[in-house]
Amino acid sequence: MTEAAATAAANAVREDRLWARHMDMAAIGATGDGGVNRQSLTPTEAEAWALLARWAAARGYAVAADAVGNLFVRREGTDPQARPVLTGSHVDTQPTGGRFDGIYGVLAGFEVLEALDDAGIRTRRPIEVVSWTNEEGNRFQPGALGSAVFAGVFPLADMLAVRDADGVSVADAIADVRRRTPVPSRGTPGFPVDGYVEAHIEQGPRLEAAGRTIGVVTGVQGHRRYAVEVLGEEAHSAATPRRARKDALIAACAMVTDLAAALADEADTIRLTIGRFRVEPDAPGVVPARVWFTVNLNHPDDTVLVDCVRRLEAIVEARKGPCTASVTYMTGRAPVAFAPRVMDRIRGHASALGLASMDMLSHAGHDAMHIARVCPTGMIFVPCLKGISHNPAESATPADLAAGARVLAATLVEMADAD
Amino acid sequence: MTEAAATAAANAVREDRLWARHMDMAAIGATGDGGVNRQSLTPTEAEAWALLARWAAARGYAVAADAVGNLFVRREGTDPQARPVLTGSHVDTQPTGGRFDGIYGVLAGFEVLEALDDAGIRTRRPIEVVSWTNEEGNRFQPGALGSAVFAGVFPLADMLAVRDADGVSVADAIADVRRRTPVPSRGTPGFPVDGYVEAHIEQGPRLEAAGRTIGVVTGVQGHRRYAVEVLGEEAHSAATPRRARKDALIAACAMVTDLAAALADEADTIRLTIGRFRVEPDAPGVVPARVWFTVNLNHPDDTVLVDCVRRLEAIVEARKGPCTASVTYMTGRAPVAFAPRVMDRIRGHASALGLASMDMLSHAGHDAMHIARVCPTGMIFVPCLKGISHNPAESATPADLAAGARVLAATLVEMADAD
Numbered sequence: 001m002t003e004a005a006a007t008a009a010a011n012a013v014r015e016d017r018l019w020a021r022h023m024d025m026a027a028i029g030a031t032g033d034g035g036v037n038r039q040s041l042t043p044t045e046a047e048a049w050a051l052l053a054r055w056a057a058a059r060g061y062a063v064a065a066d067a068v069g070n071l072f073v074r075r076e077g078t079d080p081q082a083r084p085v086l087t088g089s090h091v092d093t094q095p096t097g098g099r100f101d102g103i104y105g106v107l108a109g110f111e112v113l114e115a116l117d118d119a120g121i122r123t124r125r126p127i128e129v130v131s132w133t134n135e136e137g138n139r140f141q142p143g144a145l146g147s148a149v150f151a152g153v154f155p156l157a158d159m160l161a162v163r164d165a166d167g168v169s170v171a172d173a174i175a176d177v178r179r180r181t182p183v184p185s186r187g188t189p190g191f192p193v194d195g196y197v198e199a200h201i202e203q204g205p206r207l208e209a210a211g212r213t214i215g216v217v218t219g220v221q222g223h224r225r226y227a228v229e230v231l232g233e234e235a236h237s238a239a240t241p242r243r244a245r246k247d248a249l250i251a252a253c254a255m256v257t258d259l260a261a262a263l264a265d266e267a268d269t270i271r272l273t274i275g276r277f278r279v280e281p282d283a284p285g286v287v288p289a290r291v292w293f294t295v296n297l298n299h300p301d302d303t304v305l306v307d308c309v310r311r312l313e314a315i316v317e318a319r320k321g322p323c324t325a326s327v328t329y330m331t332g333r334a335p336v337a338f339a340p341r342v343m344d345r346i347r348g349h350a351s352a353l354g355l356a357s358m359d360m361l362s363h364a365g366h367d368a369m370h371i372a373r374v375c376p377t378g379m380i381f382v383p384c385l386k387g388i389s390h391n392p393a394e395s396a397t398p399a400d401l402a403a404g405a406r407v408l409a410a411t412l413v414e415m416a417d418a419d
Numbered sequence: 420m421t422e423a424a425a426t427a428a429a430n431a432v433r434e435d436r437l438w439a440r441h442m443d444m445a446a447i448g449a450t451g452d453g454g455v456n457r458q459s460l461t462p463t464e465a466e467a468w469a470l471l472a473r474w475a476a477a478r479g480y481a482v483a484a485d486a487v488g489n490l491f492v493r494r495e496g497t498d499p500q501a502r503p504v505l506t507g508s509h510v511d512t513q514p515t516g517g518r519f520d521g522i523y524g525v526l527a528g529f530e531v532l533e534a535l536d537d538a539g540i541r542t543r544r545p546i547e548v549v550s551w552t553n554e555e556g557n558r559f560q561p562g563a564l565g566s567a568v569f570a571g572v573f574p575l576a577d578m579l580a581v582r583d584a585d586g587v588s589v590a591d592a593i594a595d596v597r598r599r600t601p602v603p604s605r606g607t608p609g610f611p612v613d614g615y616v617e618a619h620i621e622q623g624p625r626l627e628a629a630g631r632t633i634g635v636v637t638g639v640q641g642h643r644r645y646a647v648e649v650l651g652e653e654a655h656s657a658a659t660p661r662r663a664r665k666d667a668l669i670a671a672c673a674m675v676t677d678l679a680a681a682l683a684d685e686a687d688t689i690r691l692t693i694g695r696f697r698v699e700p701d702a703p704g705v706v707p708a709r710v711w712f713t714v715n716l717n718h719p720d721d722t723v724l725v726d727c728v729r730r731l732e733a734i735v736e737a738r739k740g741p742c743t744a745s746v747t748y749m750t751g752r753a754p755v756a757f758a759p760r761v762m763d764r765i766r767g768h769a770s771a772l773g774l775a776s777m778d779m780l781s782h783a784g785h786d787a788m789h790i791a792r793v794c795p796t797g798m799i800f801v802p803c804l805k806g807i808s809h810n811p812a813e814s815a816t817p818a819d820l821a822a823g824a825r826v827l828a829a830t831l832v833e834m835a836d837a838d
Contacts, residue, residue: 279697
């Protein structure tokens, strides 16, 4: 029965409706150049929530928001005591954002709820569509703040105290938007959920390049950024013998060369990038006294990242020569592996619907990386034009968006009926 | 007889007179902070020449200037047909120059002429003190312009046509200063000379550090500067596999590392400096698309420099990986070796006068590097405080200046009496 329901739900997804909802949402915060500026916990974002709430009210879905601003739209299941299955993403954008990043996951989830209604399908578990607070991390840091609090990654009180550049706290911003558009309270963030599936544009060119419609996301790549500083001594280029020099550039280049060799894994999974590299005093006739460079490391396995850092530190020490050198942690994110069971379902439904899929790692962070801590989680990627995102030129086709929503519908029905 | 005359000439050098002449000259173009601004072919420089001409007139020495502005003060020899021995340096300074760079060589030479008079010594060959035009290369490029024309390195017409930043040509500037302070004409630059010795402050810290008074300059180090450009491709640090990258920084660092290893000569004579190194777009999350760096090579032997360049080109080619790369010549100067016979004389007279000396290469260019093309040439360095030059803080002691003049006197007497 579930299989038939899953197929029926997928078939009830309406491409025209889903696209129209995207265009309605894109009008809220439209920048006039095709882009959207709908930053976190602003009146503009509240207007988008209000529109979503009106659509929900028309269908009779309950809407509520928790204390960190995460907004939930609930379609009841046949067993109201069962833990819900969640789907969603975020409504906020970068200041120069596009029409699909984040909002697609929310609207695809909402389209599933409507498709279930239209197809007359009842699921055992409730299905909830969530809009997580401050995913972009532009107005408030860290990004993915709402999902992090929901999953217990950061304490609620700490995050409510975070302030934007104008000194406005998350708590004050939430209070302000609630005054404008009141929403019933869902209380303290975090409640038992049975699973989570997030649909999102890829924000990369791989699906487009491979000619596939569905990305089965296997996890979110981990990331660590370090700064290496090498301190030597200024000296006259013509006058100072090599053995009397402390050449920060020669030492730094040796470090980079060794590091590139050491991390050149056969599988080509480690991503090593030295993107910023600065030399002082940067004069042709002066031996460099200081080099400062960043080391970005990305890999899906944190034990590999830890090993890369150990090698980085050893190489910096071994290659500093007569200089002094230091390695400093700047920022990072632990890798996340999504649930194989959820990936299997997504892959299977894509196949059943005749959609070409491929497994892929997410290079960027998403709310799903936090929710994966509390329940079986997966993500569905759909193609976006040339991989462009965080840009007014961000683009996706109605057909691809609908295809992702169909796979989401089938997957959610299966998860909502599973034991 | 020559040996006795050489000693008598050295002993007749008067430290107080030489110092007073330095202070008189330092008043012309004095900047008020201890420095001197006496740029090439300006009324200020002409004023300094006029003062020198008055001193010369008081001694009965002939003064004349050639067509490129080089000024000669001649003390006749017993054989007026004999080719003269030259000594001197330059009167011009950098805009923020000091009291000793250049002018010391002119005043030490003039002191020798006066010392010979005072000691009643007649030399067989004439001795001429020269002030070369535009050594500093600040107002007009190239530097050492007057000595280069004298030695036939550049054609007179080309150098007369060189213009300063205001569009004034060398020809116009010479005509202007000649109107202010007329000087008899010496005609077209270049006449047969028997030898040339130039005294100069070291402009480096080696004599001071070694506790020596006299530097026996063995030559002027050669210099070549190249630019290396490596062109790769921007790529996302988290998303792009290593094998799909064209990482300009990894390639450039491999080049630097290989080059440093290849040019690490056991004798530690090659000077390799990568002083400017720029990365674009210089963002932590972006694989560098372009690196541009300078390679400075210094060595006293041009065949070694040529070999270094050959190795540079081979390494750039071998290490460019998936990038494209180019090596471009920027600027340079051939090395000059001074005449062993002149060095022997300088070294011998320093020893005879009880002055500690050391052989040393000049890292900077001097007029002597050009004159070495047309006659046996040498240079005498004296210490300057902390090696500081081209700076109001430039400083030398009266005793060191006089010591250098004594060695110069003895050397010139010997050269002027040699067959």
